[in-house]
Structure formats: structure tokens, C-alpha cells
Amino acid sequence: MKYLIKFSYDGTAYCGYQKQKQKPSIEEELEKALQKINNNSPTKVCATGRTDKGVHAYCQYAHTELNVDITEKKLKRAMNSNLPPDIHVIEAKIVDDDFHARYDVLEKTYEYLINTGEYNPIERNYVFQYNYQLNIDKMQEAIKYFLGTHDFRAFVTDNKEKENCIRTITKAEIETNNEKIKITFTGNGFLRYQVRNMVGILIKVGEEKISPEIVEKIIESKDRTKAGKTAPPEGLYLVNVKYK
Amino acid sequence: MKYLIKFSYDGTAYCGYQKQKQKPSIEEELEKALQKINNNSPTKVCATGRTDKGVHAYCQYAHTELNVDITEKKLKRAMNSNLPPDIHVIEAKIVDDDFHARYDVLEKTYEYLINTGEYNPIERNYVFQYNYQLNIDKMQEAIKYFLGTHDFRAFVTDNKEKENCIRTITKAEIETNNEKIKITFTGNGFLRYQVRNMVGILIKVGEEKISPEIVEKIIESKDRTKAGKTAPPEGLYLVNVKYK
Secondary structure, three states, rough: OOOEEEEEEOHHHHEEOOOEEEEEHHHHHHHHHHEEEEEEOOOEEEEOOOOOOOEEEEEEEEEEEEOOOOOHHHHHHHHHHHOOOEEEEOOOOOOOOOOOOOOOEEEEEEEEEOOOOOOOOHOOOOOOOOOOOHHHHHHHHHHHHHOOOEOOOOHOOOOOOOOOEEEEEEEEEEEEEOEEEEEEEEOOOOOHHHHHHHHHHHHHHOOOOOOOHHHHHHHHOOOOHOOOOOOHHHHEEEOOOOOO | OOOEEEEEOOOHHOOOOOOOOOOOOHHHHHHHHHHOOOOOOOOEEEEEEEEOOOOOEEEEEEEEOOOOOOOOOHHHHHHHOOOOOEEEEEEEOOOOOOOOOOOOOOEEEEEEEOOOOOOHHHHHOOOOOOOOOOOOHHHHHHHHHHHHEEEEEHHOOOOOOOOEEEEEEEEEEEEOOOOOOEEEEOOOOOOOOHHHHHHHHHHHHHHHOOOHHHHHHHHOOOOOOOOOOOOOOOHEEEEEEEEE
């Protein structure tokens, strides 16, 4: 039986979603929990996508195939009792055999949180602490250039020449609440570090080191060296995934 | 020179505010940081009050006396560069020699957070996860009985017979936001575990195991065995302290 698992996690303690030798990963924890449920047979999961070290998820999906016949509710409960407290299954659903958690994605939404107010120790792993003022109006102007279909090569770290970097962004928004800034991106897919690199350039605009229009030129340049710093992982959340 | 330090902390990793042998405490971290600033002389701090293991603070105060002459801004900066990331100095202020961080308190405010919605791994150390519905209307009725001046003996764990348990509560409120519940208490002082024991009884009312009026009877009984469970520490925050 094929199942789709919806889950959330605190990425602080992990090397990222993807399995790596000798390092704790979300994927490994999911597979260990599933193996116990699946009569101790090694069990693979296939997720919507990877998240990097320190990045969080409120809504991530993975599919898996089990030999055992277990109800959706029982699978959720069994997984949660076998997972560590920083990973949580929200829902388990039986899906068609041809469903694919990665290929069937229509769009994903990421949020990035910045705090420009007083440092809060309780949020230290869950927001990017930035101790200077940012010009939000200029960031609002700049973020619009990301909307639409572009070749995002300038925002990809470790770019392999051959990779197709054309992606479509349908939502790019900045909201503020006192000294908290939330940046939201929705699109049909995101390349590695793309969101954090887009946030990095928006911060540069907010610092008034470059003017908003430069963002358009950087996108057009397709040149990674033009786009500046990668924002740190602790502010980044995968918050929604839409399927066909 | 006497200084008043305003600070915040994530209590998750500590045995509580107060120093204990072989265990990490907030007090010890503050004193270690101050000793480095104070020409390596052992330096004591005296706080508003203690918080227990796992309890957090957005606003806690302590006074200290230093031999060195350091500006308020520099003291804040020097402490923060010597403190671990889960403790943060918000402000340092020079105060009169007769100021006392504990005896001069007028009132304190505590908040307690409960989540009755889906478990969120990111908030696991910062909210009490309660997986059942609570009757908020009944809890609203019950919380009013705490207002005013009472002998809170029934809500004190490890009560020493001699201790004066008369305290005045000036604010006792419940707010909800979807499945999040915030309980706020302001008073001239709180006894050990008092807030968590008051929350414990409110939960029992919310579960409809006892009716709201019983809370008044429990207060009057002055009998700890009547008042039920202590709510867990991770939901509790010291959020405000007012001085004369």
C-alpha cells in the first residue's frame, strides 16, 4: 500500500532533510520509524524535496510503500510514537500507486523570518537575527522582480552547468509586524539555496547598498557572483506544498 | 557601582534560575559573565525571583555590584558577548545603592501557553501541548476566583508551614487564538509552583472534571491535596516585572 505522509520538523539538530553518512537527518529518522512499523523491512521514503541544514518545515510530504496493511490514523500514531520530538507526522493518507511526492508537486511555499528588534533567546534557532534597520519600502520594490518565469541561475549556489534553472514564482511578498519581517515565496519549484539567496539580495536592498532595480539586472545576468550572500538557514520554513 | 540588569532566557537547558551544584543554571551563567567583566573578582547577582527548571523569561531582573566603572551600554554588550545564546541581556542600568531587585518589586506578570491543536515540533519546549479540547468558558468563570487577596496555601508545592502564603492577584485572564490558549496572571508576588498549580486546576475545570465554583472552595480549603496537578514548566514565562 502506498501512503503519503505530511510532516513538520525543527531542522536545528539535523544535517538537513537528506540522509548523510554519520550525520542525523530527517529522512533517516522517518525511515527508521517506518521500518519498525513495516515488519522490520528496510523502508524508503521519497519527499517533496530536500531542505538544508537548520531549515524547518511546517508542511513537508513524503510517499512510502508498506507491506503491512495499516489504517491512516494508526500509521500517523505509530510513526509519531517512533519519531523524536523534533519531527512530527501531521497526517498519513493512502494514495494511488502512481502518485509521486516529488514529481506531482504543483507549487511550494517558503517563508523566511527576520527579526530586526531585540534578540530573543527563545527564537534563536527560528528567525534570522539582523541587528540593523532595513528599508522595507525598497525591499518591497525589489521583491517584485522575482515574480514570473525567470532563469534563476544567479541565485543558485553550487550550480551545475547543465541544470535547468528556469522557474516560475507566483507570489513574492513582504509583511512586517513591528520589528519582525516575513518574506513569502510561492512557485512551481525552487533551486538549492535559491530562497536564501533571494533573501540575501533583498537584505542588501534593505541596507540601501544596492537599489531595487539592480535585482532585475542580477536576474538577467545569470551570474552567481553578482547576487551576494546567502541568508542563514534558521529563518527558513517550508510552509506549504500543493499537489495536482 | 550598582547595576540593574534586565534579561531574557530560554529555560530549556537549565536546572532553573538558581545555582545548583553540578547543574547548569541561569544565575551561574550571569555570574560567570560578570566575573570576566569585573576584573575576574567573584561577582554575585540578586534576581527578582527564581524560575524553575524549563521555565522561560522574557523579562527578568537582577542587580549586581561591580568594582569596575563601565557604561550601561558597554555592560550590556560585554555581558552578551560572554553569555551563551540562550540567555540575553536586554538592558543594563545604573541604580541607587539602596535599590534591591527582589525587595523593591511591585508586581510580576506570568504567562502560560497551552496548545490544543496539532503538535508543533518547533514549539515543543515553549508551549504545553494538550491533546484534548478544553471548555474555555468554564475556565473563564473559574479564573476569576483567583483575583484579589487570598491565602494561596492550596497552590503551593513543598509548602513550609511557616511561610506566609497571602498574595494579591490583580489580573487573571484567558485569551484564545485558534487552538492556542494564553493565561495571564499579574500579582504582587507568586509562591513556588503557584502559577503552574493554578493553571493545573484551570485545566481540570476545562476538562469539565470539576465545576468552576470548586476553585473558590479549593482556595478556601488551603489544602494542597485538593488542588490537583502542576502544569508542566515549558508553557510558563515570566513576562513583566514592575518596580517602585
